[in-house]
Amino acid sequence: MTTPDSIRTAANRYGFMLQICCLQSPISYTLARPVHAHMIASGFQPRGHILNRLIDIYSKSSKLNYARYLFDEIPQPDIVARTTLIAAYSAAGDLKLSRKIFSDTPLRMRDSVFYNAMITAYSHNHDGHAAIELFCDMQRDNFRPDNYTFTSVLGALALVAEKEKHCQQLHCAVVKSGTGFVTSVLNALISSYVKCAASPSAQSSSLMAEARSLFDEMPNRDELSWTTIITGYVKNNDLDAAKEFLNGTSKKLGVAWNAMISGYAHRGLYLEAFEMFRKMIMSKIQLDEFTFTSVISVCANAGCFRLGKEMHAYFLKTVANPAPDVAMPVNNALITFYWKCGKVDIAREIFNKMPERDLVSWNIILSRYVNVGCMDEAKSFFNEMPEKNILSWIIMISGLAQTGFAEEALKFFNRMKLQGFDPCDYAFAGAIISCSVLGSLKHGRQLHAQVVRYGHESSLSAGNALITMYARCGVVDAAHCLFINMPCVDAVSWNAMIAALGQHGQGTQAIELFEEMLKEGILPDRISFLTVISACSHAGLVKEGRKYFDSMHNVYGVTPDEEHYARIIDLLCRAGKFSEAKEVMESMPFEPGAPIWEALLAGCRIHGNIDLGIEAAERLFELKPQHDGTYVLLSNMYAVAGQWNDMAKVRKLMRDRGMKKEPGCSWIEVENKVHSFLVGDANHPEVRQIYNYLEQLVLEMRKIGYVPDTKYVLHDVESDLKEHELSTHSEKLAVAYGFMKLPHGATVRVFKNLRICGDCHNAFKFMSKVVGREIVVRDGKRFHHFRDGKCSCGDYW
DNA sequence: GTAGGGTTAG
Structure with a gap:
């Protein structure tokens, strides 16, 4: 084995064997290992392409360390070995090591392929700018970009801002390079135009037209060309065009079919998705794990339990012994499916039995817990998770925020940042x-500044949240300013802004904005109608509210659900139109549930309609016996009517059933700290000063006509005691504290969990006049702006 | 040795 000839023969043999290993899919480490062992045993020293091939095989078989060991043994690794390792590190997500090999390689050794590998490394590791920069460097270093270069760098476009500019520049570079007729390059270009078109602020139609004309003029189209244009239309919401293309070819485009199924699924068009799946089978297109994943997910969302179970069985039958990376996404979809269909045990069993789990698997379980409101389970599951990505954090943060655990959500947000995750929008x-839940304007403003600093100022989700935050912190103008300056808005933004105006009692402006939205061609959804009817309700715009309610079904095809009916009944009852409200109730296509009776009861309380109020309360006792609000409203009704005995009966009922009234709690933000107060609070460190301040203030108020309205004290006690209790309502304490602590003349913004008390409402009018400051109170339902003796709600709330 | 399409978690 020592003559040059025998070495050459051995090299040829080994080379051939390793080539066979590489032809396997995935590359076969099991076949290659004995070949390598034989080399070592026979004393054969692999070099050149044999060594490179070994490095390639090891690095593609999760044996990256061993590949590196072989690499380090080479005195002068050639460009192929270096390129192989760059790609290997890139695939392992280690951009640093790819970059290190790249920069350690002298210019004279390099070639275009070497650059291509590094551009791809950047692109695969989400550094689009570096990829584009390297593309420029490469030309500066006089290396000609080839078709691989263009497909790689075009792929990186998705990762950068100003896609359009880069896309057009690269298009020119392609033409100049002479690769403008290469199918793979044209495919990548089409794909880039598609991505530009799909970005939120783009002129989608002209960019799609560009993609289309590239496709039409291609000298040769392959399956990928067809797939790219079809998926392009799907991404840009033109499913009809996509379908037409799919019908126009006899190619077996499994990927395009899958894209169409998920395209329909994402738009909630479940029947169309199933129909697509049916046709796919009829056309004898090979189903794969993507197909199953999408269809199972459709079953989950459409609640098709039997079909989903059949799909599960079908998958097990069609794909025997699936590789983990094939089975994983299907199992993930199955977990969601079974859980959503109420089979939590089966879902957990699938999860527990999975041989390998990825982050999606973990996040699915996490989001299921959050979605059903089990935040304790979610938290402990979150702690058990072996690894987390930014989405895991988002699921927790938004879950906590939406279930009212606002402080905890903010803690998670900070923890996330400490863990090194850059917050996304x-x-x-x-x-x-x-x-916005806490009413913490200061913190909200800080987050707004951070949103800008992190480059998310044009984000829809962040922008919409900010609109809500400013509005719910009482600063409607800031919300409006933001809304107007957002580069692009969606129905959610409009809804948020309309809601903002509505909650602040600016009903007419809310209606104007709603009309403007219609003029802009934005289709109102169910939320839009909930919002605009509420806005009418808060401002007493009965006629308008009715008009919108009637139009939602007749004109916009949005079927009113129980919540809509509850809002319209609320609107009518607040206005004292009980017979009309009853008529609406009778016209409902379903039995009235709790939200309807609650609206009715609230209206009865305002107008002292005791008989109807009792009826509503009784229905609510049946439907929601554990809801404290019903008892409180009914007892308040009796109290206002002076029927103390009846009131006492309700209170007793409440006690007997083990119910406790949710305590009224008010809070105010002073110097970055939230101070909260309960009625008759004795826990706040400055409580004495607050009571003294209030006492003085009430004296001033009495001089200009304030008389405490004792009917809002809900105990049958002596009159002066009543007055004392009134003066210690939590909202009064919070407002007084604001007067004492906030800078002179600053608006006092107070938040309360329940509705504002009637006497407090009256008192704040006087206070705003005596102190000459604006008071904004957000109660459980809406906002009150007190200025110069008047409230923005016009006493209609 | 290097590239390009579809899935499940918000």
Whole structure:
């Protein structure tokens, strides 16, 4: 084995064997290992392409360390070995090591392939700018970009801002390089135009037209060309065009079929998705794990339990012994499916039995817990997770924010940052919504500044959250300013802004904005109608509210659900139109549930309609016996009517059933700290000063006509005691504290969990006049702006 | 030795 000839023969043999190993899919480490062992045993020293091939095989078989060991043994690794290792590190997500090999390689050794590998490394590791920069460097260093270069660098476009500019420049570079007729390059270009078209602020139609004309003029189209244009239309919401293309070819384009199924699924068009799947089988297109994953997910969302189970069985039958990376996404979809269909045990069993789990598997379980409101389970599951990505954090943050655990959501947001995750716009949205729950304007503003600093100022989710935050912190103008300056808005933004105006009692402006939205061609959804009817309700715009309610089904095809009916009944009852409200109730296509009776009861309380109120309350006792609000409203009704005995009966009923009234709690933000107060609070460190301040203030108020309205004290006690209790309502304490602590003349913004008390409402009018400051109170339902003796709600709330 | 399409978690 020592003559040059015998070495050459051995090299040829080994080379051939390794080539066979590489032809396997995936590359076969099991076959290659004995070949390598034989080399060592026979004393054969692999060099050149044999060594490179070994490095390639090891690095593609999760034996990256061993590949590196072989590489380090080479005195002068050639460009092929270096390129192989760059690609290997890139695939392992280690951009640093790829970069190190790249920069350690002298210019005279390099070639175009070497650059291509590094451009791809950047692109695969989400550094689009570096990829484009390297593309420029490569030309500066006089290396000609080839078709691989263009497909790689075009792939990186998706990762950068100003896609369009780069796309057009690269298009020119392609033409100049002479690769403008190469199918793979044209495919990549089409794909880039598609991605540009799909970015939110783009002129989608002209960019799609560009993609289309590239496709039409291609000298040769392969399956990928067809797939790219079809998936392009799907991404840009033109499923009809996609379908037409799919019908126009006899090629077996499994990927395009899958894209269409998921395209329909994402738009909630479940029947179309199933129909697509049916046709796919009829056309004898090979189903793969992507198909199953999408269809199972459709079953989950459409609640098709039997079909989903059949799909599960079908998958097990069609794909025997699936590789883990094939089975994993299907199992993930199955977990969601079974859980959503109420079979939590089966879902957990699938999860527990999975041989390998990825982050999606973990996040699915996490999001299921959050979605059903089990935050304790979610938290402990979150702690058990072996690894987390930014989405895991977002699920927790927005889950906590939406279930009212705002402080905890903000803690998670900060923990996430400490763990080294740069907050994305969704994470910000969760944190910002938390500020809106807490009414923490200061913190909200800080987050707004951070949103800008992190480059998310044009993000829809962050922007929409900010609109809500400013509005719910009482600063409607800031919300409006933001809304107007957002580069692009969606129906959610419009809804948020309309809601903002509505909650602040600016019903007419809310209606104007709603009309403007219609003029802009934005289709109102169910939320839009909930919002605009509420806005009418808060401002007493009965006629308008009715008009919108009637139009939603007749004109916009949005079927009113129970919540809509509850809002319209609320609107009518507040206006004292009980017979009309009853008529609406009778016209409902379903039995009235709790939200309807609650609206009715609230209206009865305002107008002292005791008989109807009792009826509503009784229905609510049946439907929601554990809801404290019903007892409180009914007892308040009796109290206002002076029927103390009846009131006492309700209170007793409440006690007997083990119910406790949710305590009224008010809070105010002073110097970055939230101070909260309960009625008759004795826990706040400055409580004495607050009571003294209030006492003085009430004296001043009495001088200009304030008389405490004792009917809002809900105990049958002596009159002066009643007055004392009134003066210690939590909202009064919070407002007084604001007067004492906030800078002179600053608006006092107070938040309360329940509705504002009638006497407090009256008192704040006087206070605003005596102190000459604006008071903004957000109660459980809406906002009150007190200025110069008047409230923005016009006493209609 | 290097590239390009579709899935499941918000």
